[in-house]
Every structure is written in structure tokens, then in C-alpha cells.
Amino acid sequence: MNESKYIGIEQDRHNGMTHLGRIVRDAWVFGILPESETCAGWDHSQMQNLYEKVHAAWAPYGHLPSRLPADLKDRHTRIYKQAIQTAKAKGWNPELGEDD
Numbered sequence: 001m002n003e004s005k006y007i008g009i010e011q012d013r014h015n016g017m018t019h020l021g022r023i024v025r026d027a028w029v030f031g032i033l034p035e036s037e038t039c040a041g042w043d044h045s046q047m048q049n050l051y052e053k054v055h056a057a058w059a060p061y062g063h064l065p066s067r068l069p070a071d072l073k074d075r076h077t078r079i080y081k082q083a084i085q086t087a088k089a090k091g092w093n094p095e096l097g098e099d100d
Helices: 019-029 044-061 070-089
Strands: none
Touching (some): 019 044
């Protein structure tokens, strides 16, 4: 968050492969937000509320994608596969560094 505002998933580091970016993507998976919503300009309170909704949506599935029903699992796979491909194309390395 920069100056208490989220810059949006499209401007986030590594194509949104960050904690906040994952919250936005998971909100897309569960239909909490439309996939067109990037959350650009959202303040801390809005992001916290979104986090709480996403956390509650994951709870019945133990926060594990493998436990999602088929329709949600397919959506999760599609959204994250595209995000990972784009992030890698932009130079993101999924390996943890010494600072991670």
C-alpha cells in the first residue's frame, strides 16, 4: 500500500503476486468482486474488509484450493495460471530469495 491506498493488482509488484494481489484474485475466484475490479485506490479499511470476506469464503475449504468444488477450482486454476504466466513473462521468479 502506498500512502494508505492500494495501487491496484495491475500495478502491484510482480503482476500482483503479492499478499494483497492474492486477496484480490481470491475475491475474483469466489465472486466477491468482478474480475474487472483491480482495487486501485482502495484504502486500508476497504482492503481489510475484502480480506475478511475472502478469508470467510475460504474457511469451508480449509483455505486449500484442492478442496474447492469443481467450478471454483476451475476458476482458481484459470485465474492463477494466467497470473503466474504473466508474472513470469515480466521477470518474476517464484523462488524465495534471502529476503523472503
